[in-house]
Amino acid sequence: MFKTIEESIAYFSSWVWDWPLLVLLIGGGLFLLLYSKCVPFFYFKHAIQILIGKYDDPKNPGQLSHFQALSSALAATVGMGNISGVAVAIISGGPGAIFWMWISAFIGMATKFYTCSLAVMYRSEDDKGSVLGGPMYVIMNGLGTTWKPLAVLFALAGLVGTIPAFTANQLTQTLIDVLAWDDSDRLYIGLFLAGIASLVIFGGIKRIGNVAGKLVPAMVMLYFVTVIVVLLLQLEKIPDMFMLIFSDAFSGKAVAGGALGYLIKTGVKRAAFSNEAGIGTAPMMHGIAKTNEPIREGLVAMIGPAIDTLLVCTLTALAILSTGVWQHTDSNGITLTLDAFNSVLPYGLGDILVMIMVLVFAFSTLFSYSYYGIVCLGFLTKPKFGNYYNVVYIASIVVSAVVKIEFAINLIDSAFALMAIPTVISTLILAPKVNKRAKEYFTSLKV
Structure with missing residues (x-):
């Protein structure tokens, strides 16, 4: 029965991430980029x-x-999507997939400016006076109750899309690879991860925010330094790697059958997992920022894709490509990234550094994702019932540690696709509201 479920989800993921959704994400983002006249970028x-x-x-x-x-x-x-997701993109789409991740991220910066500005403009409050944000509230408060089915679709898909399937799975794989544990230990690893995550997420959004505020700068800096060391040891190869990315982006030679369309879809999918622009998760977090000026939060949100995709993903890709391990291995995901680091760094140093970074990256992701599910469940029921999602969330960490990576990827891809539809549609409709508010804000800055 589980095999049938796996196959069904894999089929749906492949079907839903075809051209209609890609046109919606990239076409919608490109429209927003042009509609804004690139003003936010200045x-x-x-x-x-x-x-x-x-x-x-x-x-x-x-x-x-x-x-x-x-x-x-x-x-x-900035988690497993940047360490493991890039490896998946290269194996499944070739080096050229990275180029399409860049394009998607640049367009995604405009998308995030609009979606997160709207999240503050149309946020709501619970019965305790705490603010709530996200595409479902943008739809209800910005478009009206007639559009409620679209809001419900987002929230239902969000309950699945915020399950940490990929992160818990790849963190488990890292511990098995580095510590040489047996594959049968997955269940115990999952229970351990669930226990650590519960210490933070049951403390609420303020604890999550405090922990994230300390972890994220540290983990980005540590990863940046480590990858720079790897790249310095391979410095003469870097120009060729950029040329490989650009040439393969339009030829698709690394993909079976030279399918350029498949390569583009792979890049866009992995970019969506990396920076989530247009998916709708980030607006739930940015929507609760302490501000009364929506455009400010939209500008802050715009920084996200620049950091997680244009910077971190690029560093990961160059490390994997420059070492050449991707050309002669059956490894995928985090295992490929480990192979790349170990091929350059001496004495198993790659294992140690990557494990430390993966632990920090993955736990920060596990802490934050739970909040998104809480908001979705709170919308579908009542905000005060949202915290019950944490029980499901903790249990899903254990399950995710055991399942195959392909199942984890297809499950999240499917849910993200369904979340993107209401997010992008509502953003396109309400974009004029953002432009009007932005014009007023930018004019006030000049004054």
Whole structure:
């Protein structure tokens, strides 16, 4: 029976991530990019100033500072999608898939500006006065109750899409690979991971925000330094790797049958998992930022894809490609990344460093993703019942540690696709509202 479920999810994932959804994500994002006339990109410096707290006001409504909101959103994205997901993209789509991840990320910056601005513009409150944000509230408060089925679709898909299947699975695989544990230990590893995660997520969103605010800067810096060392040892190969990415992006030679369309789809899918632009998870976190100015949070959110895809994913890709391990291995996911590091770093140092980074990356993701499920369940029932999702979430960590990587990937891809449909549609309809608010805000800055 489980095999039938696996096959059904794999078929649905393949079907739903075909051209209609890619046109919606990339076409919709490209429209938003052009519709904004790229104006938000000219305020990147201002976005950094907002991020570091120049405009923070503790009296503003919300639960998290701008920095905590971005850190918590990044904690959910700068994780296994950037270490393991890039390896999956290269194995399944070839080096050219990285180019399409870049394109998707650049367009995704515009998408995130709009979706997260809207999340603040149309957020809601629970009965305790705490703010709630996300595409479902944007749909209900921005488009009205006639569009409620679209909001319900997002929330239902979100209950599945926020299950940490890929992260728990690949973290388990890392521990097995590095510590030479037996494959039969997966269940015990899953129970251990669930126990650690529960210590943070049952503390609520403020604890998650505090932990993420400390973990994310540290993990990005550690990963950056480690990969730079690997690349310095392979420095002469880096220009060729960039040429390989660009040439393969349009030829698709590394893909079976030279299927360029498949290569593009692979890049866009993995970018969606890496930065989640257009999926709708980040607006749930950015929507609760302490601010009364939606455009500020949209600008902060725009930084996300630049960090997790354009920076971190690129570093991972160059490390894997420059070592050449991807050309002669059956490994996939995190195992391939480990192979790449170990082929360059001496004395098993790659294992140790990658395990440390994976532990930090993965746990930060496990901590943050739970909040998204809470918001989705709270919308479908009542906000006060949302925390019951944590019980399901903790149990899913144990299950995810045992299943195959292919099942984990297909499950999350399927849910993300269903979440993207309401997110992008509502954003396109309400984009004029953001433009109007942005014009007022940017004009006030000049004054």
